[in-house]
Each structure stands twice: as structure tokens, then as C-alpha cells.
Amino acid sequence: MIYLQLFLSFMKIGLFSFGGGYAMIPLIQKEIESHGWLSASQFVDIIAIAEMTPGPIAVNSATFVGYKAAGIVGGLIATIGVATPSLVLILIVSRYFFKFQDHPVNKMIFYGIRPVIVGLIFSAAVFVAQTAFLKEITVLNLSYMLENFLYIINFKGVLIFAISLICLVKFKINPILMIVISGILGLLITI
Incomplete structure (x- = not known):
């Protein structure tokens, strides 16, 4: 059951996160808290490790959280969960994006998403600062x-x-x- 929870949680994070790994940190934190997989200090340690290791922070975080929650298989499942939505969306979007990249609606959507991404990254910074200081x-x-x-x-x-x-x-x-x-x-x- 924990494997399904890890997969669905990280798939949701991967599907609804824009702005890269730092913008995902508040969503990962919320999922961890709701399932009780890690404490706040363990999560901050995982973020630090994920930042130091090569690769995207979201994938590294998912791998480490999955590993801490359910071992090697849990790490693998969480990683697949966070990467699957991006892979599917890129395959779909890449087919149509170049046709509509200059469309006004597309530009407005990306213009509206930018402040939210900054807010999510700021929220992650505040959480890490609270835990560190x-x-x-x-x-x-x-x-x-x-x-x-x-x-x-x-x-x-x-x-x-x-x-x-x-x-x-x-x-x-x-x-x-x-x-x-x-x-x-x-x-x-x-x-």
C-alpha cells in the first residue's frame, strides 16, 4: 500500500508542479506531512542531500523520500512517480507547442505562472530557513x-x-x- 501511496503522491507532485525542483519542495513537504513519512528535520536533510547530489532536485528528493519511507523499491517507485507526468506531458506538448508558442493565450498563461513559481520557491526558502535557524x-x-x-x-x-x-x-x-x-x-x- 505504501508503494501505491508513494507513486500517487509523487505523480501528483510531478503533475501539478511548475518551475522546477525548488517549486516542488512545498508540495513534497505537504505530502510527507500528510502521510507522516518523515519529520521536518529529516526532510530538510533530504533537501540538502538532494541539492548536493547530481541531477534534478525533484527527482533526487523523490528518490530519497521514497527510500526513507519504503527502502530501495520505495525510492524507485517515488522516482518513477515524479518523472512520469513530465515525460507524458513533454511528449504531448512538444507535438503542439511550436505551432502555438506565439499565441497570445499561451503567452498570458506563462506570464501568470511566473509569480506563482516565485512564491513557491520563496515558501520553500522560508521552510528551510525556519528549520535551519x-x-x-x-x-x-x-x-x-x-x-x-x-x-x-x-x-x-x-x-x-x-x-x-x-x-x-x-x-x-x-x-x-x-x-x-x-x-x-x-x-x-x-x-
Whole structure:
């Protein structure tokens, strides 16, 4: 049953996601939460791994989530689920797209989709930032969060972010090298 749930969930994600892998992250998060496959911190770890490994982030995320939820077969099924809608749609659309690419309705559709994609990517960034910079808390009350601001901030995550931002912007360090350095800093800080 979990295999069918993985396939259908990731097929739905692949079918209704526009804008690439980063735009899929909120949809993947919602599916994971609704099925209880992973915790929020595990999901953020999977996003980090999916970004570091070669290939599209959506496919990598689906593979890792499927693997964590149901082993190797689950990873394979989730990957097939997320890739199937794109394959089918590309085969259908490619046949007709060039005939209608300059049609005003087609241009308006793509013009309308752009802000939604930016919103989805921003939503994913906020989720990752919350998980990286804030400790897990059970009370989601704004007054509690303001009163205990210093307690709920993950200073280690903020410190690594600040160091990496300074190194990337001011010293123009290669982003790949910065990922390695950040990983080492994270390891050293948690020891």
C-alpha cells in the first residue's frame, strides 16, 4: 500500500508542479506531512542531500523520500512517480507547442505562472530557513516565540549562514568549496 501511496503522491507532485525542483519542495513537504513519512528535520536533510547530489532536485528528493519511507523499491517507485507526468506531458506538448508558442493565450498563461513559481520557491526558502535557524518548538504561539526569542534561535545555524554569506559575497569563494566548508563547520560545531 505504501508503494501505491508513494507513486500517487509523487505523480501528483510531478503533475501539478511548475518551475522546477525548488517549486516542488512545498508540495513534497505537504505530502510527507500528510502521510507522516518523515519529520521536518529529516526532510530538510533530504533537501540538502538532494541539492548536493547530481541531477534534478525533484527527482533526487523523490528518490530519497521514497527510500526513507519504503527502502530501495520505495525510492524507485517515488522516482518513477515524479518523472512520469513530465515525460507524458513533454511528449504531448512538444507535438503542439511550436505551432502555438506565439499565441497570445499561451503567452498570458506563462506570464501568470511566473509569480506563482516565485512564491513557491520563496515558501520553500522560508521552510528551510525556519528549520535551519529555529529550534524545534511545540508551542506555535507568537507571544511565546517573542518572549523566548533567544531560546528558540539556533545560533549555530545562523553563525554558519553568516560566515558562508560573507565568504561568498565578500571573498568570492567558490560555492562548491563553500558547501564543503559549511559541512565541516556544521560537523565541528555539533561535536
